[in-house]
Amino acid sequence: MEEITSVQNNKIKQMNKLKKKKERVKQGQFLIEGFHLVEEAYNSKLKIVSLLAVDYSRVDDQIVQYADESYVINFKVAESLSDTTTPQGIFAVVELPTYEISNFKQVLVLDRVQDPGNMGALIRNADAAGMDAVVYSKGSADPYQDKVLRASQGSVFHLPVVEEDIYEFIEKFEGNTYGTSLNHAVHYKEIESQENFALIMGNEGAGVEEELLNQTTENLNIPLYGKAESLNVAVSCGILLYHLKG
Structure with a gap:
């Protein structure tokens, strides 16, 4: 050697x-x-x-x-x-692995998630919840950079994680699509669990792009009972994924 x-x-x-x-x-x-x-x-x-x-x-x-x-x-x-x-x-x-984007029934979509720790945790959430794939937009942290790999604990290797034009992806996706928003959104518990869905999580500061929120089936909101202004994006994602999965 x-x-x-x-x-x-x-x-x-x-x-x-x-x-x-x-x-x-x-x-x-x-x-x-x-x-x-x-x-x-x-x-x-x-x-x-x-x-x-x-x-x-x-x-x-x-x-x-x-x-x-x-x-x-x-x-x-x-x-x-x-x-x-x-x-x-x-x-x-x-x-680097390559994947075909087809026949995904349950997808986590990430809109400009820039923090590597959050990116890794979100991919780990998707893996733990048994999602078919993670689709992320340009402007998101690269899943193959060191900090994301470590935060994902290897989950990046367990399911397709692919960069796509998420507007096009949502338009073509054959299933319900859910955005996340603090405004003009329904309580997430009003939505029933389902077999076929895409959940969109947004940028840490700006949230999901307004234009994208207008394309969704419904936008979801997690109520805050304490004094915190918001939940961490990965925590919110975990709550919503497991609710939608039932």
Whole structure:
């Protein structure tokens, strides 16, 4: 197994470029860090192009055999690749998955959700609720950036997460569509659970685009009983998804 000890190594430089969305799209690959995410990528049968670890005695042999290539790295190289303060010492370069957008019956739609922590939590919600897919708009956080991957706890690998023109998607979607709004909306409990629906969650500050709210079947509201001005978008999403799923 080849050893990489220099942060100036061309492979390491190339991997560090994957921290930018433009480069991820160009190379068709993304970088993951940590034992849990590497295991989730392996269990989800994503193509692992390169595996890098400081200590292979802690890595499952099946994952090592599954990867196209494996490298031993030192802690200095691990620190250069890591976005965390205490690197776990394991990384993988994974091929970006591609998905067909068809026959989705239950979809979470994200309108310009910009916070990576929220993006990851929303994808995790969709995964936990057994949704068919997550569709997100341009202007949302990239699901394959490090903070989103960590916040999703690997849920990004469990279901299609795709960038689309959400106006077109809602227009073509064969089912009820629900926006979320503080104004001109019905109490979410007035809506019954159903087999076929799309739920739209909006930008943390601005909410769902007004034009999009005009396209929906109905817009939903979660009442606030205390003094808080609003609920976190991921918390709201969890409440609504589980209600609509019944």
